[in-house]
Amino acid sequence: MLAPPVTGAPWAPNMPLPGSSKENSREFRRSRRHRTALCLLGGAVASHRLCSQRAAVRTRRRIRELAAVRTDEATSRFVTWMDSSSIKRSAKLEILPDKEGRCVVCTQRFDRGELLVQLPAAAAISVEMSPEAPLTPELKALEPWWRKHPRSSIRLAAKLVFQREQFGPYIDMLYPLEQIYAPWRWKEQDLQFLPQSLVLKAQARKEALEAAYQDLEQEGLSDAIPEDLFLRAHHAVASRAFAGEGEVPSSRAAALAVGGLSIFAAGSAAALGVTSVDFAAMAGAALMAASGAVVVTSQSPQVLSLLPMIDQVNHRSGAPPDLQFDPTNGLWQLRATRAYEPGEEIVFSYGDKDSDALLLQHGFVEEDNGADQLRLMVPEAGSFGLSAEVKSELAEAGIEELCFDGSLEKLPVSKRSLTEVVEATLRCAAGDCRRSEDAKVAQEVSSPGIGRVLLCWRGERRKLLKAAATQWQAGVEVTKHPNVGERL
Ligand SMILES: C[S@@+](CC[C@H](N)C(=O)[O-])C[C@H]1O[C@@H](n2cnc3c(N)ncnc32)[C@H](O)[C@@H]1O
Known part of the structure; x- marks a missing residue:
């Protein structure tokens, strides 16, 4: 049977998170740094073991305090609803506010393989x-x-x-x-x-x-x-x-x-x-x-x-x-x-997703994402120095975008064409993503949240462009174009 509707207070959509959530997560991070600092200090006078025991006690106390402050109304109702729906979560887990959403934090040690949630x-x-x-x-x-x-x-x-x-x-x-x-x-x-x-x-x-x-x-x-x-x-x-x-x-x-x-x-x-x-x-x-x-x-x-x-x-x-x-x-x-x-x-992991996939699907970007790869559309003929002749050679081969994951050399085009197209594609992408334009971008976007995500995406993109330019120039013998990499 599906869970019966929860009785009690009528449900109203869009319950806001408490305004203090940002403060709380800052406080949580501060407490983490504080813990680390204390631990380092303690290490000078006591054994590492003692230090970690104290840190663990402090951590537990701190988590209890924070959990008490932060358990917002929506989370409380959700927890009650989960209980009535027979969704079981380990008693060692807490749902806590984090940035603009929530996250799941453990309050006690978990061993590998231990049950977290049963639904x-x-x-x-x-x-x-x-x-x-x-x-x-x-x-x-x-x-x-x-x-x-x-x-x-x-x-x-x-x-x-x-x-x-x-x-x-x-x-x-x-x-x-x-x-x-x-x-x-x-x-x-x-x-x-x-x-x-x-x-x-x-x-x-x-x-x-x-x-x-x-x-x-x-x-x-x-x-x-x-x-x-x-x-x-x-x-x-x-x-x-x-x-x-x-x-x-x-x-x-x-x-x-x-x-x-x-x-x-x-x-x-x-x-x-x-x-x-x-x-x-x-x-x-x-x-x-x-x-x-x-x-x-x-x-x-x-x-x-x-x-x-x-x-x-x-x-x-x-x-x-x-x-x-x-x-x-x-x-x-x-x-x-x-x-x-x-x-x-x-x-x-939600899957090996690069920055583009994370942004499109979830609306966030992860820093130094191990799954990141660079897919770039080949620019239009005549733009960024890409000749019509090369563009049509690529079109014949069915190539519309380049993926910088080390497989460039497999492209069925001549080396000369490859040089032109890679250079043009990198220049084109770098032009879209100049660091000097970040301030303007942040100012022009319609909300600070979008601005934050977009700047994060641009930063990751620049890192990838730089890596692609380096990897490609080292891997394939080409005449280097003076502009590639310059504006990244
Ligand atoms: C499955 S939910 C995870 C729970 C979510 N944080 C919440 O409060 O409901 C997925 C969403 O959480 C956010 N999220 C998950 N992982 C993130 C991360 N590493 N950085 C920023 N946002 C993340 C994204 O908005 C994503 O679409």
């Missing part, structure tokens, strides 16, 4: 990914719209909002619209600072969502599914849903029948250069199965799921989540992929 399949919020999948009875009111919109990311967003009586406390934990920095939310004036390839993807997503919502309005469903909630829900699906195999639980059939499972963050859509989460999910599942990481044995349909609590965990490049589905008991289980010390944030 019954019936508590997952899922839709079948097949366009022809029958509607569950609870969603019958959406029928004509549902048939017209086969994309499961859009369907799942609509379902989440339509059933908000049931999922209200979960929805309250999602980012408000003004804190979603994925470029499909940006104004035209902000998009000018991104390369065309990203702009096109962002616009395609925006248009798809606008079209889906227009149809909801035409079907008279705008009260049942208000627009701001629909957009927030869609961002949540795009940035935190998981694809796997199973059946969508309804009030009549709650059990998941799963023989094998493949999961991955549906957000790979951007990495694959598509705007449909559905396609990315299929591709992701196939890739994982092919790599032997997961054995897909069941004939069950593909489902796209939001997994409350598991999706409170933030991204850091590295190990993917150790998320398993136990078909016998119908339970999702998230386990620690390594040991965690008290005070550490629990994180996992």
Whole structure:
């Protein structure tokens, strides 16, 4: 059975985070630095062991204090809702405010393999990914719209909002619209600072969502599914849903029948250069199965799921989540992929995503991202010194963009052409990303949040351009163009 609606205070959307969250996270970082400093000092007079014991005690006390201050109302309601939905989290975990959202922090040591979260399949919020999948009875009111919109990311967003009586406390934990920095939310004036390839993807997503919502309005469903909630829900699906195999639980059939499972963050859509989460999910599942990481044995349909609590965990490049589905008991289980010390944030990798993919799908950029690679559109003929002749040679070879990941030499073009096209492409990209223009960019964008993300993306981009220029000039014998690398 799906969890019954939580009774008590009526649910109101858009519960704001307490204004003090920034202060709190600053305080938390300060306390961490303070701890480190104390630990270093202590090391001069006491054994390292004693120092770490004291630090651990201080950490625990500090975490308790901070948790008491920071447990905002929305989080409290979410925790109560999780309890009523039989979602179990380790007592050693806290959900705490972090920058503009929240993060999951451990209050006591975790050993590798220890259970972090356990979620019954019936508590997952899922839709079948097949366009022809029958509607569950609870969603019958959406029928004509549902048939017209086969994309499961859009369907799942609509379902989440339509059933908000049931999922209200979960929805309250999602980012408000003004804190979603994925470029499909940006104004035209902000998009000018991104390369065309990203702009096109962002616009395609925006248009798809606008079209889906227009149809909801035409079907008279705008009260049942208000627009701001629909957009927030869609961002949540795009940035935190998981694809796997199973059946969508309804009030009549709650059990998941799963023989094998493949999961991955549906957000790979951007990495694959598509705007449909559905396609990315299929591709992701196939890739994982092919790599032997997961054995897909069941004939069950593909489902796209939001997994409350598991999706409170933030991204850091590295190990993917150790998320398993136990078909016998119908339970999702998230386990620690390594040991965690008290005070550490629990994180996992949403996938090997470069800066562009993270920005497009999630609206953030990670510093020194190990998965970063550089994909650049080949400039127009005649621009940046790229001759029409070379451009047409590339066009014949079907090359529209370059990927700087060491595979440049495999391009089926002559070395002379390669030289010209690489130089032109790097110059073109460097021109878009000059450090000297950062101040102007920050001033012109429409919100400080977007400005922050954009400057972070530009900084990472410059690092990549520099690395690409160096790697390429060292790897291929060319006549160096005087401008390449200069404006990075
Ligand atoms: C699965 S949710 C994680 C929980 C989220 N922080 C929250 O408060 O609900 C994914 C979203 O969290 C944020 N996020 C996750 N990892 C991040 C990171 N390393 N840096 C900045 N934002 C991050 C992004 O907005 C992303 O779309």
